[in-house]
Amino acid sequence: MVTLAEVAQHAGVSASTVSYVLSGKRSISATTRQRVEQSIRELGYHPNAGARALASSRSNIIALMIPLRTDMYVPVMMEIAIAVATCARTHGYDVLLLTGEEGPDAVRRVTGSGLADAMIVMDVELHDERLPLLRESDRPSVLIGLPADTSGLTCVDLDFRATGALCVEHLATLGHRDIAVIGEAPAVYERHTGFAERTLDGLRTRARELGVRLLHRPCEGGYDAMAATLARIFDERPDTTGFVVQNESAVEPLLALLRQQGRAVPEDVSVVAVCPDQVAVQASVRLTSVAIPAQEMGRRAVEHLVAKLDGRGDDEVVLLAPELTERASTGPAPSPAGS
Amino acid sequence: MVTLAEVAQHAGVSASTVSYVLSGKRSISATTRQRVEQSIRELGYHPNAGARALASSRSNIIALMIPLRTDMYVPVMMEIAIAVATCARTHGYDVLLLTGEEGPDAVRRVTGSGLADAMIVMDVELHDERLPLLRESDRPSVLIGLPADTSGLTCVDLDFRATGALCVEHLATLGHRDIAVIGEAPAVYERHTGFAERTLDGLRTRARELGVRLLHRPCEGGYDAMAATLARIFDERPDTTGFVVQNESAVEPLLALLRQQGRAVPEDVSVVAVCPDQVAVQASVRLTSVAIPAQEMGRRAVEHLVAKLDGRGDDEVVLLAPELTERASTGPAPSPAGS
DNA sequence: ATAGGCTGTCGAAGCGCTTCGACACCTTTC
C-alpha cells in the first residue's frame, strides 16, 4: 500500500504538494508536477478512498436506489443503472447500489454516514416515504420518476402524460374510435407509481378531447394473464381496433394472441407500445412505439446531481418529451363492418 | 453531523467505549452498553464511513462488476445484481456498481484505493484480462462464471456443461434424433464467454454419446434474425424435431415462427430452453427448461466472499447442478413420415 | 530602491474512527 507520504519522499517534495498536484487546487510548477506524476506512476500509487473521504468529507460516491422487484420493466431499470454508472464515472464518481428493500432507512444510513455524497432514487411512488428525508437532507438528490408533490425536489422523467396523449392521438388520427389500454400489473397501480398513473391520465384526457372511447385494463405479464385480459376486452368492447400497451412482458403475448385469433396487425387492429426501442424492434411485429429513453434519463440524473454537487444547479423538474416512432404495427382503422 | 466523541460525552463514557459497544470487540457491561445505545438513538448517530474505513482499513463495501452491454441476458444480470445487493446487506456490506467498461483498470482502482474490500466479477471470459490482477490482489474476489484456468480463483456458476448434457438427454429420451441448438449471438462466442462454450460442449459430448445429430447456430435476438436462422436450420436438417434455445430474446420469436409454419409444439417439434424460470413460464408455450438460478448464484457469491473476508473460506469452484423442469414444450418425437 | 503582489511550496493541524496497552477493580484460589 503506497501512501501519499511515500510518493512525496520519492519525488522530493512535501505531502501537500503531492496532494495539490492530484487535486489541482493550487498551482504547481510544471517541473514539480511532472516529477510528482512520474513518482506516482513508478510507485503505482492510488489515493486511499477512506482517508480522502475523511479529510475532505466527500466520498465521490453516488448512491442509486433501484427497486427490489425483478418482475417488471427490468430492461429499463438495468439500462438506467448502467447509464448512471457509466456517466458517473466520467465525472469521477462511483455508484453505490441500494435496493428499495431497506426503504427510508437506506436514505438515513447513507446520508448519515457520509457513504455517498448524493443520491438517485428510482421507482418513485406518488407519496413516497423517502421524500421527506430527501427534502430535509443536506445532500443533493435526483428522482427518476415524479411524485405527487415535487416541491424541493429535482426530478427527471419521461413526460408520461404527453406519452399517453401521443399514443391516443396517433391511433385517433388513423381513425380508431375504440381503444384498449393494456397496462402494467395491478400492483403497479396499487403502489401509485407515478408513471403508470400519469400515462393513464394523459390517455384519458386526450381520449375525451378527441371523442375516443378508452378501456383500461391492468395486466400481469405472461401469456395466460394476457389471454384472460384480452378476452374480457373484446367481450366488453367488441369494436376495439386500437391497443396501447405499457407492459413489456405483455407485448409478445398480445401479438401472439391477436395472430391466433385471426386478427391481423395492423390491418384489423393497431398496436402502440410504450417501451424501450429495443423491445419494439425485436417484437414479432415491429412495433409503433413511444420509446422510454432510459439512458438519457440516467445521464440527465447524474448530470444534474454533479451540477448540484459543484454548487451549480437547482431544483427542477425535467420532463423529457416523448417521441413516437411509427413502425409496422399501426395502420388505418378498418371500416366498420356493414357500413 | 454527530460524532463518536459527542455520543461518548452524552453517555458519560470515553470514545473507545462507544467504539467497542458498536463493534462488540471487547466486553462491555450491560448498563454501559444500554446507556451508550440510548445516546446513539437520541442523537441519531451514524458512524462516519470514511473515518471507519481509514481507521480499520475495511470499507465494508463489495464491488460488483457487471457487463456494460445491455443487449443480452439482462434479466439474469439484474437478478444477480439485486441478489448480491440484498445478500450483501444482510452481512453488513454495501455494493459498489462497476461496469465492465473500465476493464482491468477498474480492478486496480478499486483494490488500490481500498474503496472496496472485495470484488464480484460477472460476465467472465475464458481468458479474461482481469484474472491476473484478481489472482495477485490481496483482496478476495469471486467470479460468477468460469474462465479457462480457475487456479487461484473462486468461481460460482451453473454447471453449463451438465446443463447442455441434460437438455440433449431429455430430448433423446423422448426419441428426438435431430436436434438444433439456437445459441447466443455470435458476439458471445467470439468473446469466448465461458458459459456459452461450456453449454455447447456439454450438448455436443452428450449428443455424440447418445448418437444424436446436433446442429448449432448462434442467433441474434429478435424476430428477423430468428426467421433467417430457422430457415437455414430446416434447410440443412429438414428432420429436425428438437430445439435447445439458449438465448432469451430468441425464445418468443422461435415459438411464433414455428406456430406460423404450422409446426405444433410439442406435437411436431419439442423445445427446451435454458433461461430463468420466469421467462419459461411467461412464454406463449410454457417451456420445458433448465433454470438459470440467478439469485442463488448471487447469494453464493456473496457468502463465499464474506467467508473469505472473515478469514474462513478458500478458493473453490462451485458448480450448481442444473435442474430440468418439464413443462408443455416437449413431447415424444413424431414417428418419421413414411415409416 | 522599495513596497506590493504573485507564484510555488511547505508544515501542521485536523477529519472521526479503531485499537493497543494500561490499569483499576473485583473475584477466585490455595
Place this chain on the structure above:
DNA sequence: GAAAGGTGTCGAAGCGCTTCGACAGCCTAT
C-alpha cells in the same frame, strides 16, 4: 490474606489524506 486471573474502561497513538496559513523568492510598478 496475598497472588493470580478476569472484567470493564480509558487514553493516546495513529490511519492517509486535505487544507489553511505562512513564507520565500521573484516580478512589476512606482
